[in-house]
Every structure is written in C-alpha cells, then in structure tokens.
Amino acid sequence: MDTLSNSTVLPNAVLSPSFNRRELKPGIVHIGLGAFHRAHQAVYTQRALEKSFGPWGIVAVNLRSPEPVRALEKQDGLYSIIVRSAEGDRAEVIGTTVDWLCAAERQQDVLDYLSNPDIRVVTLTVSEKAYGLDPMTGGLDFHHPAVAADIAQPTRPQGVIGFLVEGLFRRWERGIDPFTVLCCDNLPSNGRVVRRLVLEMACRRDQALANWIESHGKFPCSMVDRIVPAATDETRDRAAALLGAEDRLAIETEPFMQWVIEDDFVSGRPAWEEAGAVFADAVAPYEDMKLRLLNGSHTLIAHLGILHDLEFVRDVMAVPEFVEIVQRHMEAATATLGAVPGIDLPAYKHQLLERFANPTIAHRNAQIAMDTSQKLPQRILAAAAETLKAGGEAREFAYVVALWIASIHKRGDLNDPRRDEILAAIRQADRQDTSAPLFSITGLFPQELIENRGWRDLVNRELASFDMTADVEKT
Numbered sequence: 001m002d003t004l005s006n007s008t009v010l011p012n013a014v015l016s017p018s019f020n021r022r023e024l025k026p027g028i029v030h031i032g033l034g035a036f037h038r039a040h041q042a043v044y045t046q047r048a049l050e051k052s053f054g055p056w057g058i059v060a061v062n063l064r065s066p067e068p069v070r071a072l073e074k075q076d077g078l079y080s081i082i083v084r085s086a087e088g089d090r091a092e093v094i095g096t097t098v099d100w101l102c103a104a105e106r107q108q109d110v111l112d113y114l115s116n117p118d119i120r121v122v123t124l125t126v127s128e129k130a131y132g133l134d135p136m137t138g139g140l141d142f143h144h145p146a147v148a149a150d151i152a153q154p155t156r157p158q159g160v161i162g163f164l165v166e167g168l169f170r171r172w173e174r175g176i177d178p179f180t181v182l183c184c185d186n187l188p189s190n191g192r193v194v195r196r197l198v199l200e201m202a203c204r205r206d207q208a209l210a211n212w213i214e215s216h217g218k219f220p221c222s223m224v225d226r227i228v229p230a231a232t233d234e235t236r237d238r239a240a241a242l243l244g245a246e247d248r249l250a251i252e253t254e255p256f257m258q259w260v261i262e263d264d265f266v267s268g269r270p271a272w273e274e275a276g277a278v279f280a281d282a283v284a285p286y287e288d289m290k291l292r293l294l295n296g297s298h299t300l301i302a303h304l305g306i307l308h309d310l311e312f313v314r315d316v317m318a319v320p321e322f323v324e325i326v327q328r329h330m331e332a333a334t335a336t337l338g339a340v341p342g343i344d345l346p347a348y349k350h351q352l353l354e355r356f357a358n359p360t361i362a363h364r365n366a367q368i369a370m371d372t373s374q375k376l377p378q379r380i381l382a383a384a385a386e387t388l389k390a391g392g393e394a395r396e397f398a399y400v401v402a403l404w405i406a407s408i409h410k411r412g413d414l415n416d417p418r419r420d421e422i423l424a425a426i427r428q429a430d431r432q433d434t435s436a437p438l439f440s441i442t443g444l445f446p447q448e449l450i451e452n453r454g455w456r457d458l459v460n461r462e463l464a465s466f467d468m469t470a471d472v473e474k475t
Contacts, residue, residue, distance in 0.1 A: 015092040025055040032125035033062040047275035057098035066102035079249035084360035091242040114167025135443040195219035220262035221283040229363040292333040296379040303403040305365035317357040332396035402462035
C-alpha cells in the first residue's frame, strides 16, 4: 500500500484541505508535534484557513524525537485524524503544515524561523513538565536539565523556554516585533506562567531584553479540550482502510473539541473563530472548569482503573459504582467553580460522562496517569485547598490522592519526573501515617494541605480502604 502523500487519491468520503497548499506560507511555529496538536490546533487552523485563507501555515517543531518529523516529511506534511463515535468513523486529512523540524537536529533552523518576521505566532503543546516550572517558587526550576542548559548556553537552547528567549532575543536585536506566545498546555493561567518563565530567563541574560518582552510581548491564556488517545497499530490499520493509503501519523479522537483563547496578539492571528474557537476577555473560568471537571475526573478514572486492572477509561465508565464515584467528584469540583460564561455546567458534566464512556475511544488509563505529580496541583489540590478554606471537608479530593498512592503500590512503579523521590517516600511509609513521607516531599503538596492534619488523616483513611497488592520494594 502506498504512503499518504500529495499524490494520494482519497475516497470521496474523506475530507481534505480545500485550499491550495502550494500557496500556504509559514506564519506559525508550533513546538510539540504530538497527537494533541495534530488533533486540535492544526485542525482549527485548517478549518480557519478554509474559511479565511492567509499566511498561517504551521512550521511543526519537535524538541527531541525526530520520528514524527521524519514521518511528516515522508508524507508531504499530511496526516489523518479518525473521528470515532457510536455513529461510525470518519477520516479527515490535515494539511496545514509547511515545514517540519526536530530541534535537537536542526537547532539553528528552528531559531531562524523564530527570528523570521513572517512568524507571528508560536503555539506550544510540550506537556506540563517541559516548562521547567518550580512548584515552590512559581519561577524557573534551576535543577531542570533544559533550564540549566539554556542558562549556561543561551544561544544554543535545548528547552522550550530557552528557544522562546533566544528567538525573542534575535528579534529584539534586529528591531522585529515579538511573536505572540500561545500556550496550549494544561497549566492554570498558562499564558501568564509562560510569560513569567520567559521574563525570568530573559532577565538573567539581559535586563533590556526582559524590559522589551515585558512591554511588547503577548502571552494570551488558552483552554484546550479534546480527548486524543495514543495511536496504536489498530489506529493505523483503521486509517489505511479509510484512506486507501498508509499513514504512520494517523490518530483517533472524539467528535468534541473546544478552544477558548484570550484575544491578545501582537500582529494578527488566523481566524480561528471561523473554526469554532471562542475568544474571551478572561479564560480562567473555562480553564478551571476544564481542569477540575474533565482533567480532575480523568486523573480519578485513570488511577481507579489501574487499581482495578481496567485498561481503558471506557472500561471504568462501564462500572456503575465507578460512575457514581466520578459524579460525586464532579459535584465536589463544581462547588469550587464560579459561573462560566455561555456554559450550562450540568449539561457540560453530563456531556463529559458521555465522552468518557464513548465505546469507540480506547484511552488508556496508564497514558492519563503519566506525570501525575505534575498534574495534581491544578486538577485536584487547588480545589481541595479552596474547599477546606470555605469550611468543607474535601473528602472527594483526598480520595483521589489516596487512589494515586494506592495505584503506585499496585504497580510497584510509576512514570513520573519525580519517580525516584515518590518511590523512596512510599518505601518509608508506616501504618500509622501512610501518606506522611509523600507530604514531606518538597513542592509536591501546597503548605495549607501539609499543615491540615484532618485532611491528611482523610487521605490515610481512604488509603487504608484500598487493596494494594504489589510490593514497591521490587523496583
């Protein structure tokens, strides 16, 4: 079977770009060529270009792995998304990408794009842990390998903040307006977080550069939502059947997608609103809703699944008892939210339950459970602290923390940037205060939760109710 390319003749049922790709010029650099970007921002951009064509082609950059870059090159920048639901599968070929680079191999080419005035927006999906954020200070973590390397050699960056600062430095030197930085990762107030980190690194390099970024740079916040499981051989086989061609970058996703963005850009942007994006004065209400209801529930479901040997989210949602647990968690999280403009929260929660239960989406609990230490603060712990401050018990949030600890015991391991610290703490636990060593890890829990003995006792009581059969010592 031939590989998907510009010469592929697609079946009539497959959607493909309606614009002339040869006329598409680069205007966006996207860093983080993962499945989520390919199923979300790239799709919004394609649909925007189909409504209002302009110089908004995407230069796709992966920081480390060259594999998706080489696959994209082999396929002339094309790939497919398979939208799956109970109504059936449909395929769409996405063709918004005009160049593709692995930063580890073509560092200077990436910097050339970042310093090119034609690039007016840089979008980011690199995962929470890649920013090098110190949870204690809210600034840069100087022990983070990429942060340390980029401070030591700022003209040869390795990490995302280093590339942004060096790109902005080159524009500043040449009198070019800065690009807008649009973070699309699950960080609270994500644009403000990235702005703070960029300014801190820029200040260490040149105060005048930092002043220029502070005065002229734009870092709008955004909230993104679409469930995108990791691709499998079944995904690629399904794409081949629908396309009549092999697609090594094929991904599966759900019909639902959402993007809320602060409309604060330096020098223009695609007409993403034409594709269904919502531009808002403040993204925080939408962001809190998504982090605490969708992402928080996902973390709960993932560890509940691991503890009960259930592989996929849909498997957990097939157990009525577990659905009730998820519903109770959502109600507790809702109590921490204010009004969300244009959103009917009861309908949103009902829709979430339907999305989680989608029988065609094979979203692995192990995938969602990765890097939980980086996700708990915004998904679970902030809501717990607010509930306690308001006089509540925050039992539902203690339950999720206990689930996480129990699932580590169950597996005897975890995929997490703080793996060694967490496993060492679990080995030190005693029956009197099982969670105490974890609460002693610097920066893992906020101080108000560490000091709240009653809430920590709740965590321990929930933990005692779980069956934890694995021995962490084996790791």
